[in-house]
Amino acid sequence: MTYRLYYWPKIQGRGELVRLPLEAVGAKYVDVARTAGVPAMMKVMKDPRLKTPSFAPPFLQAGKLVIGQVANILLYLGDHHDLAPKTEAGRLWAHQVQLTITDFFAEVHDTHHPISTGLYYEDQKHEAKRRTRAFLDERLPKFLGWFEDVIARNGSKKGWSIGNQLTYVDTSLFQIVEGLRYAFPKATKKRLADAPRIVRVSDLVAAQPRVDAYLASDRRIAFNEDGIFRHYAELDE
Numbered sequence: 001m002t003y004r005l006y007y008w009p010k011i012q013g014r015g016e017l018v019r020l021p022l023e024a025v026g027a028k029y030v031d032v033a034r035t036a037g038v039p040a041m042m043k044v045m046k047d048p049r050l051k052t053p054s055f056a057p058p059f060l061q062a063g064k065l066v067i068g069q070v071a072n073i074l075l076y077l078g079d080h081h082d083l084a085p086k087t088e089a090g091r092l093w094a095h096q097v098q099l100t101i102t103d104f105f106a107e108v109h110d111t112h113h114p115i116s117t118g119l120y121y122e123d124q125k126h127e128a129k130r131r132t133r134a135f136l137d138e139r140l141p142k143f144l145g146w147f148e149d150v151i152a153r154n155g156s157k158k159g160w161s162i163g164n165q166l167t168y169v170d171t172s173l174f175q176i177v178e179g180l181r182y183a184f185p186k187a188t189k190k191r192l193a194d195a196p197r198i199v200r201v202s203d204l205v206a207a208q209p210r211v212d213a214y215l216a217s218d219r220r221i222a223f224n225e226d227g228i229f230r231h232y233a234e235l236d237e
């Protein structure tokens, strides 16, 4: 089966949390808006015949299923590509961690758009500075500390976050590390010094041959100031 991924064509954004596991397992997929344009994506999203419309991209078409919400898409991919535990307890746990990653992404987004997504960054710069300060000083250490604990309690000898092999939580943690390094290089250097297990997971993911090939390809969009992880020097420490 060839999946159809619907996401904004010029950013990594939340879509990258889906692209990475698809690439890691060598799944066939069409990145619809990148090949056919945004109107093709909006046509599907707004199709009145669709019984499961998404509130926002990304969403994934898998045969007859159209699945929205990153964590929900990954729940599906985890089951179908051996990227999550098989037991009920394990599936729920991976999903729980991923839902926390969803929360984390919302907070990262709000560092540059604390007032409204409808306003430009330049129109909320003052608030963005205050928000980022609180994010870097309080929220980031709390999230990273929790992810560290998740990995430590898992106890995998190699260092995986869930069980003893690659899961979609690992690919998402990789994206967090890459995104933080891009957006807040100074603050991240300090914070990751206290998070060796997360760095290890990120390194393990980057060393996966298919991920490595993907990162070097033009399918990997470069970070930029339209995505979730944006670099504004004035916001970094």
Ligand SMILES: N[C@@H](CCC(=O)N[C@@H](CS)C(=O)NCC(=O)O)C(=O)O
Binding pocket: 013, 014, 015, 055, 056, 057, 058, 068, 069, 070, 071, 102
């Ligand atoms: N919780 C959703 C968030 C989806 C989301 O916010 N998508 C953004 C792009 S990253 C979007 O297009 N939002 C449009 C909107 O909220 O109106 C998920 O994890 O998939």
